[in-house]
Amino acid sequence: MTSASAPLVSIRSLHKSYGPHIQVLKGLDIEMKPGERVVVIGPSGGGKSTLLRVMMGLEKIDSGSITFGGKPYISSANADAKTAINTDVRRSIGMVFQHYTLFPHLSVIQNLVLAPCKVRGEKKASATQRAQALLERFGLGGKANAFPAQLSGGQKQRVAIARALMLDPKLMLFDEVTSALDPELVAEVEQVILQLAEQNLPMMIVTHDMWFAKNIASRVIFCAGGVVVEDGPPEQVLGSPREERTRDFIDRVFHIKQ
Amino acid sequence: MNYTFDFNAVSLGPLLDGLIVTLKLTVAANIIGVVLGFPLALLIMSRVSAIRMPAMLFVEFFRCTPAIVQIVWFFYCVPMLFNVFLGSTTMGILALGLNLMAFNAEAYRASIQAVPREQVDAGIALGLNPLQRVLYIVLPNALRASVPVLLTNGIVIFQQSALVAIVAVQDLMYQAKTLATETYRPIETFTIAALIYFAVSFPVTQIVGHLERRRQVMTS
Amino acid sequence: MSLDFSVLLRFQEALALGLWTTVKLTLICIVLGCSLGFLVGLSRTSPSAIVRGIASIYVEFFRGTPVLIQLFWIFFCLPLVLGVELSNLASGVIALTLYMGAITSETFRASLKSVGREQMDACIALGLPRRVQVTNVILPQAVLRAAPTLLSNCISLFKESALVSAVGMADLMFVGQNISNNTARPVEVLTIVALIYFAIAFPLTRAVTLVEGRILKKLAI
Ligand SMILES: Nc1ncnc2c1ncn2[C@@H]1O[C@H](COP(=O)(O)OP(=O)(O)O)[C@@H](O)[C@H]1O
Ligand SMILES: [Mg+2]
Numbered sequence: 001m002t003s004a005s006a007p008l009v010s011i012r013s014l015h016k017s018y019g020p021h022i023q024v025l026k027g028l029d030i031e032m033k034p035g036e037r038v039v040v041i042g043p044s045g046g047g048k049s050t051l052l053r054v055m056m057g058l059e060k061i062d063s064g065s066i067t068f069g070g071k072p073y074i075s076s077a078n079a080d081a082k083t084a085i086n087t088d089v090r091r092s093i094g095m096v097f098q099h100y101t102l103f104p105h106l107s108v109i110q111n112l113v114l115a116p117c118k119v120r121g122e123k124k125a126s127a128t129q130r131a132q133a134l135l136e137r138f139g140l141g142g143k144a145n146a147f148p149a150q151l152s153g154g155q156k157q158r159v160a161i162a163r164a165l166m167l168d169p170k171l172m173l174f175d176e177v178t179s180a181l182d183p184e185l186v187a188e189v190e191q192v193i194l195q196l197a198e199q200n201l202p203m204m205i206v207t208h209d210m211w212f213a214k215n216i217a218s219r220v221i222f223c224a225g226g227v228v229v230e231d232g233p234p235e236q237v238l239g240s241p242r243e244e245r246t247r248d249f250i251d252r253v254f255h256i257k258q
Numbered sequence: 259m260n261y262t263f264d265f266n267a268v269s270l271g272p273l274l275d276g277l278i279v280t281l282k283l284t285v286a287a288n289i290i291g292v293v294l295g296f297p298l299a300l301l302i303m304s305r306v307s308a309i310r311m312p313a314m315l316f317v318e319f320f321r322c323t324p325a326i327v328q329i330v331w332f333f334y335c336v337p338m339l340f341n342v343f344l345g346s347t348t349m350g351i352l353a354l355g356l357n358l359m360a361f362n363a364e365a366y367r368a369s370i371q372a373v374p375r376e377q378v379d380a381g382i383a384l385g386l387n388p389l390q391r392v393l394y395i396v397l398p399n400a401l402r403a404s405v406p407v408l409l410t411n412g413i414v415i416f417q418q419s420a421l422v423a424i425v426a427v428q429d430l431m432y433q434a435k436t437l438a439t440e441t442y443r444p445i446e447t448f449t450i451a452a453l454i455y456f457a458v459s460f461p462v463t464q465i466v467g468h469l470e471r472r473r474q475v476m477t478s
Numbered sequence: 479m480s481l482d483f484s485v486l487l488r489f490q491e492a493l494a495l496g497l498w499t500t501v502k503l504t505l506i507c508i509v510l511g512c513s514l515g516f517l518v519g520l521s522r523t524s525p526s527a528i529v530r531g532i533a534s535i536y537v538e539f540f541r542g543t544p545v546l547i548q549l550f551w552i553f554f555c556l557p558l559v560l561g562v563e564l565s566n567l568a569s570g571v572i573a574l575t576l577y578m579g580a581i582t583s584e585t586f587r588a589s590l591k592s593v594g595r596e597q598m599d600a601c602i603a604l605g606l607p608r609r610v611q612v613t614n615v616i617l618p619q620a621v622l623r624a625a626p627t628l629l630s631n632c633i634s635l636f637k638e639s640a641l642v643s644a645v646g647m648a649d650l651m652f653v654g655q656n657i658s659n660n661t662a663r664p665v666e667v668l669t670i671v672a673l674i675y676f677a678i679a680f681p682l683t684r685a686v687t688l689v690e691g692r693i694l695k696k697l698a699i
Contacts, residue, residue, distance in 0.1 A: 058602055090602075094603065097599065105619050114614060118606060319672075319676060321683065322633075322637075322675070323675045324639075326644070327668070330651075335664055335665045338664065338665055418544070420544035444554040445559065449555075452539075452548070460542045463541065
């Protein structure tokens with residue numbers, strides 16, 4: 001069992017490359033406490049998506065290990081060895097992608113109930129009821145029977161978040177979930193994530209939206225070149241960064257934004 | 259099975275003579291199809307329905323009836339209706355050429371209409387006049403896109419050309435049929451003939467596959 | 479010359495029988511050919527190089543040779559090879575099923591490939607078991623995407639089925655040619671035969687466009 005101060009996620013010297021030449025993560029160490037909301041920022045191509053995909057169990061790793069709630073989750077001894085993934089642990093993590101990835105042939109409600117019914121064997125009626133309640137809460141009550149193609153980007157992304165929540169995840173991963181949206185639709189998705197933050201759902205968020213980062217983060221990690229460059233409370237990392245590279249990056253992003 | 263193979267019984271000579279006729283039919287039909295398919299495509303895209311309708315009827319007729327029906331119809335009916343007979347190879351070329359023309363017109367039309375709207379918009383934004391937009395933007399885009407389909411259609415007509423054997427044009431298929439009967443060696447004869455057809459088609463389909471993959475990489 | 483379509487009235491029944499043979503042959507081969515095509519399409523994505531190799535040789539060979547020669551081979555050679563008599567219908571079914579299997583396998587292969595990698599990512603992120611990934615996510619999308627092309631494949635099969643007349647099977651084309659020879663009225667008879675084929679194939683091609691539009695709208699691909 002885990003006490004309140006024990007880490008929720010513990011990533012140890014994580015190495016990940018695509019093929020022999022593209023080294024993306026070069027020895028990453030991150031520890032995440034329960035209830036923390038970690039925002040990961042950094043230059044494009046720095047390995048943020050790769051980190052989240054590894055944490056979701058979507059990618060093999062070269063070496064390193066990840067534990068979740070004290071249990072071993074992902075590990076690999078070296079590049080040739082197989083990546084061991086504990087699929088039971090994986091089920092307690094949810095992820096939302098930049099490009100929605102809803103199932104286009106299923107209606108909104110069918111998208112939501114598929115996993116609970118098939119993974120946990122939940123009764124269709126009970127799953128449908130929970131799904132409907134979740135949709136109401138996200139302002140999508142009227143869209144249950146719509147198909148993804150009939151929704152706006154913002155609506156699709158809220159459905160994708162609801163779909164992930166149907167499995168009661170203990171950790172949510174958000175990878176640039178507003179990057180593909182028109183500016184006026186960004187707020188409605190961010191509102192939903194802020195709602196989840198109020199319930200202290202642990203999450204790791206990759207975003208380029210500094211306003212959102214400031215508002216949601218309990219901690220910010222600046223990640224570049226496959227390593228953690230700076231790690232601290234949002235006021236420090238975003239407000240007065242210690243590292244030269246962090247400052248450069250934040251200057252550039254803020255100057256464009258303001 | 260108690261059949262002993264004897265591939266030596268099959269003399270390649272007549273088959274190769276037949277192949278030459280088949281290739282002649284294919285090349286000539288392709289010239290008709292590639293050249294005349296384009297103006298036909300313009301007709302089926304015309305805004306004037308008196309022009310568009312007959313052109314579409316022509317195209318749909320060839321696309322929606324069996325090629326063998328077209329060829330038999332052509333060989334029996336054209337001489338009766340128009341009182342002409344042009345020699346069987348010429349007739350074969352015309353029948354196959356008209357068929358290919360219809361399929362190629364459809365290919366040209368599809369690729370012209372697939373030129374993205376933004377491309378044309380960009381042309382307007384750059385101040386090109388309508389003729390310039392067609393010449394410098396629409397056509398180069400569309401023609402390049404239609405090449406794989408034209409090649410595929412061309413190779414399909416190479417295979418469909420075997421149908422003229424039924425109306426006694428002495429192509430590869432006809433020679434194979436004759437030889438099979440004369441030598442009592444149908445397995446060897448038809449296998450060799452099939453391999454000859456395959457040896458011509460296969461490289462072309464590989465080239466088409468290569469072109470399509472390259473296009474996908476370029477446009478993605 | 480003067481045309482007289484009334485000669486055809488005497489042969490209504492024969493033409494109807496021929497058409498029935500054509501339709502029956504087409505329907506049987508649609509069912510058998512699509513099943514074969516699906517299996518072959520799957521085999522071409524198999525991890526085993528031998529399975530992939532056999533499947534591609536089959537497909538490339540049947541797509542690379544005239545259907546007429548395939549038909550002749552099966553009518554005249556297969557009985558010799560197997561050492562058994564094959565009825566006309568059986569030979570026709572075998573030949574056209576093999577043809578249909580080859581063309582639909584390409585359709586299925588393309589549609590299986592079109593279900594993107596991100597859909598798989600979403601399945602894993604939701605913890606869906608492999609069986610559910612296939613039956614609830616990949617297969618339905620693949621079939622939907624394949625539907626218009628499959629329908630086109632069926633139209634092609636319907637047209638190619640006229641080739642069995644060349645080996646003496648009494649389909650619509652065969653009956654038509656017989657009547658045309660007996661009455662010496664090829665223009666009238668062959669035109670009507672062509673129109674019958676057209677009357678069936680043309681509405682189906684329109685249906686392809688309709689189905690395509692529906693699916694595009696639904697899946698927004
Ligand atoms: N599937 C892949 N195959 C090869 N290289 C990849 C793949 N995915 C990402 N990369 C490369 O890995 C690097 C990190 O990518 P990513 O994790 O997406 O960065 P970020 O999300 O920070 O922009 C980039 O250089 C990218 O090109
Ligand atoms: Mg990214």
